[in-house]
Amino acid sequence: MAWKGPQLMRLAQMLLRDEHQAQDVVQDVLAACVAKWSRIQALEDPSAYLNRMLVNAVSTSRRRPWRREHTADPADLPEQTLGDPAGPHAERARMLALLQRLPDKQRMAVVLRIYEDLPDAEIADLMNCSMVTVRSNVHRGLATLRRLLAEEDPHRA
Template identity: 80%
Template structure:
């Protein structure tokens, strides 16, 4: 990432962090296109607030916070809750799919998207972003005990969903 006289360059930060923000939003939200919209809104807000953001020691952590907050807010908007179809209702792909690893990843994401918001956000930040519980608690404005509880419940639900689908863990 490029720094100019001690401040972050917005273009470099977006180029470096943008794809990661989109992946985070895709895990947090149930709709891939909505995730892209959320990240686009966050980046547009960054342009407006850039003079303040560039002075921060860790602007990338601030961007993570903005994406989490925007994802939570977007889930509250009634017009955003309407979905043409739920990914869980789509027919499963055959096991002979040539895009095997991609199909497996999509299946895991579909299971993750079936979790309640707080559990899904906690697991996404813990497993995809590899954040410690203390940072997750800061991002979600809760205690570390709540983070651990959400993670425990989310993993238990995922195990149950895997068992229901007949998927055996290694």
């Protein structure tokens, strides 16, 4: 299996509101994997196991009070202009800022479905909920994102 660090980092950044916190969570997950790497490699789908470890670590990090104190308010983020020469980077930053405005469960479901392209059953397993809850969270999250996009620029959305 190819090293999964960059994919874990991308997923963590989308699930969390802070890039540094995402780095900490990924580092914790990878450190935990070292001791049991031979068992993880022997699994049928080690990638799914690592994703599960990451989602669990994200959930755990949200319960730590010292981590919650440092989350940034999305309203404090700088405005991105449409004519930004950074192009795709500016659009990605804009979408990440919009994702950060979603409730945790909705953001997690949308990221796992849209960005990671996981099926409902696997998302439900990762989030420890039913497939109906996954579909509901994805539906509500996408509806909220559409509304936020329309509020930003009524002609674009």
